[in-house]
Amino acid sequence: MSFYPANINERFHAPGNVGTAANANAVGTSATFVCGAALRFTLRIDRETKIILEAKFKTNGCGYLIAAADVLAEKVVGVKLTELHHLDQKILEREIEGELGEFPEARKHCRELAFETLQIAFADFRHAQIEEWTGEKALICTCFGISEETIENLVENNLLETVEEVTAACSAGGGCGSCQPLIQEIIDTTAHEI
Ligand code: FES
Numbered sequence: 001m002s003f004y005p006a007n008i009n010e011r012f013h014a015p016g017n018v019g020t021a022a023n024a025n026a027v028g029t030s031a032t033f034v035c036g037a038a039l040r041f042t043l044r045i046d047r048e049t050k051i052i053l054e055a056k057f058k059t060n061g062c063g064y065l066i067a068a069a070d071v072l073a074e075k076v077v078g079v080k081l082t083e084l085h086h087l088d089q090k091i092l093e094r095e096i097e098g099e100l101g102e103f104p105e106a107r108k109h110c111r112e113l114a115f116e117t118l119q120i121a122f123a124d125f126r127h128a129q130i131e132e133w134t135g136e137k138a139l140i141c142t143c144f145g146i147s148e149e150t151i152e153n154l155v156e157n158n159l160l161e162t163v164e165e166v167t168a169a170c171s172a173g174g175g176c177g178s179c180q181p182l183i184q185e186i187i188d189t190t191a192h193e194i
Pocket of ligand 1: 143
């Protein structure tokens with residue numbers, strides 16, 4: 001009899017996404033004090049389309065952590081940043097538990113570590129976009145590399161009134177969602193100027 005439930009055991013023995021993504025441009029590393037496990041996600045994200053092309057992980061953790069990281073890596077590949085629902089923790093946790101069943105209370109930190117490490121990898125990608133930014137106006141949406149100027153022009157020329165309309169027009173705001181208040185500010189100021 002296995003130490004782990006069947007779904008976890010399967011991934012524990014044959015995870016499909018262990019390793020390092022080739023030419024990774026997003027790296028997230030984290031650890032938990034609960035059990036001392038560490039996890040590292042490496043992602044390759046297409047700079048133009050913002051589609052996640054490859055996701056791999058490495059860990060010294062238990063079967064629950066391996067299974068959770070393996071499911072997350074699998075779920076994000078082929079997905080555009082805008083389709084990640086602002087990395088909503090509840091949605092991603094549902095994805096994990098939909099595949100693996102509910103985690104016991106004592107192993108919930110494994111699921112959380114997997115989620116948190118993936119978020120760190122995406123933050124790393126955003127940070128790199130800021131570093132590489134050479135435009136004169138501020139970079140507003142670091143997930144999609146959209147500048148203040150582009151958003152202002154879109155709002156002004158297309159009479160956009162909501163953040164959702166801006167996202168539909170240029171993707172800004174459709175990744176992690178952290179730039180949405182800034183987009184709202186641009187809409188408010190541009191609307192006043194018209
Ligand atoms: S900075 Fe993440 S969606 Fe804009």
